[in-house]
Structures are given as C-alpha cells and as structure tokens.
Amino acid sequence: MTQALHDGPVPRATPATIGNSEFDRDTRVERQEPGQYAVDLSAGWSVGGAVNGGYLLAVMGRALADALPYPDPFTITAHYLTAAQPGPAVIRTDRAQAGRTLAAGSASLVQRDAYGTEVERLRVLASYGDLAALPDDVRTSAEPPPMPPPGTCLGARDDPNHDPATAPPIAGRLDLRLDPATVGWAAGAPSGRGEIRAWFALADGRDLDPLALLLAVDALPPTAFELGLTGWVPTVELTVHVRCRPAPGPVRIALTTRNLAGGFLEEDAEVWDGADRLVAQSRQLARVRL
Known part of the structure; x- marks a missing residue:
C-alpha cells in the first residue's frame, strides 16, 4: 500500500x-x-x-x-x-x-x-x-462532544481574577470558551476525570485552516488540571491527524486523559467543526511535574 x-x-x-x-x-x-x-x-x-x-x-x-x-x-x-x-x-x-x-x-x-x-x-x-482532493465519504462511530453553546461557556472575561497584564501572552490571541462541566480545577474542585472541553477560535477572527488546527490541539489548559495537578505539563511528543478543512467559525475541542503513570500522561484530542465533522485528531505524551 x-x-x-x-x-x-x-x-x-x-x-x-x-x-x-x-x-x-x-x-x-x-x-x-x-x-x-x-x-x-x-x-x-x-x-x-x-x-x-x-x-x-x-x-x-x-x-x-x-x-x-x-x-x-x-x-x-x-x-x-x-x-x-x-x-x-x-x-x-x-x-x-x-x-x-x-x-x-x-x-x-x-x-x-x-x-x-x-x-x-x-x-x-x-x-x-x-x-481538497479527498472523497466526501464518511463512515464513523465518533460523535461530537456534548457542549453548551459558546455564549454559556466560560472565557477569560468570566474569571474575576483575570488580569491581562499577568496572563500568559498566548491567552490574548485565543478565544477559548470552556465547558463549565470541565473547569472544576479553576475553583479548586477538580473532577478527577481528566477531561477538558472548549470552543476554540483565534481572537482576531481569522478562520481556521489545517495549520491553525495544529495550534488548536495544544491550546487548551492541560487535562492534568482536572486530575488535581497544577504544575507545568511539557509535551514530549505530539502527533496530529488532519482529516479535512474546517468550516468557518469556532471548533469544539475535547481533550481526555485516561492514564497517568510514572510521571507521564497521554492526552487525546478531537476537533469538530460547525458542520459536525471530525476535522482533526491528536495524541500527545506529556511529562507531569509534580
């Protein structure tokens, strides 16, 4: 083949x-x-x-x-x-x-x-x-993550302690709207499920393309936060599969971690566009600094 x-x-x-x-x-x-x-x-x-x-x-x-x-x-x-x-x-x-x-x-x-x-x-x-040359056939059991509309999700504007002067510089370049069900860590009550979900767009309104999807899969807070960990989580290896060009508008990203062992965890991402198409997938191995 x-x-x-x-x-x-x-x-x-x-x-x-x-x-x-x-x-x-x-x-x-x-x-x-x-x-x-x-x-x-x-x-x-x-x-x-x-x-x-x-x-x-x-x-x-x-x-x-x-x-x-x-x-x-x-x-x-x-x-x-x-x-x-x-x-x-x-x-x-x-x-x-x-x-x-x-x-x-x-x-x-x-x-x-x-x-x-x-x-x-x-x-x-x-x-x-x-x-653009790929056929349109889709046979999948994958389903978009259940998420509230962007307007009811949580962005930096909803954090009373948010200070643009001290926030990471990347935060000002992204429009992230986090699913309230996956932000227990921000209130000191992580769920322990290792899940983060969010709507993702660029802050300046630029439509996403395959190169922007490479950014998107590594742009959310790490799932380690929902496992109760707060330290730096540097990426060791990251693989991304781009499946199709996304429709205009924000995408939904679901991150999950199922196993943390020996100071390393995996993080799987699915990226869905507004047409309910799975446009990108990724897996990374990251080190957890306890």
Missing part, C-alpha cells in the same frame, strides 16, 4: 496561503535557501516563558508546506527536545521521494543559546497531501 502511494509524477501544489492575521504573521517563514528557512518566534504565543508547542508545530507546518509539493498536513509528529524561546530560529527541512497523492518530509528547528551554540528545539516528521 505504501509503495502505491509513492509512485508516479507529482504535481506542484500551492503552499499554504499566508494572510495578514496575527497568526499568519507570526508563523511566517522566510526561505533562505532550498530546505532552510528563517523564522522569528513570537513571544505572543508563549506560556511561562516558553513558546507553545502547538504554535511551534504550526510554524514547522508552514515551512513543510513550502518545501513539499502538496499543501496540507495529513499527519505530523513532533518530538520536543528542549524548550523553544521567543526570537530567531532556523528550520531545516528534508524531503523524501514523493508520489501521486502524498509527500513525506522531516524538519528540525534550532536556536542559538546564550553562548552561541546551536540547540535543536524540536524535530518533525510529516506526510502532506491535498485535503
């Missing part, structure tokens, strides 16, 4: 469109030479001084969209090696032989530390294709 997918000539598709939204500006990459891109990682997408992993994956996804002959990530896996910091970085890509429907490639993001030494931050392996 793999051989059949990678035979034959490959048409060149248009890379992911770059617009004028904050997300587009902050994920922009500049091709320096074939396979190498410069990027300035924005502090606006950071949490606790480190750049958010979903934002980093979107930046890598944009570079690979330019390096590969197809526009859309179908599956992308990132291993986070060291915490990325806001500022200049370099992405190096390596393209494998492509076929009629899929093209695979890898990418590495590096920065220089205070001593000028190059440090690798994350490494990615991905397969790209054209989501």
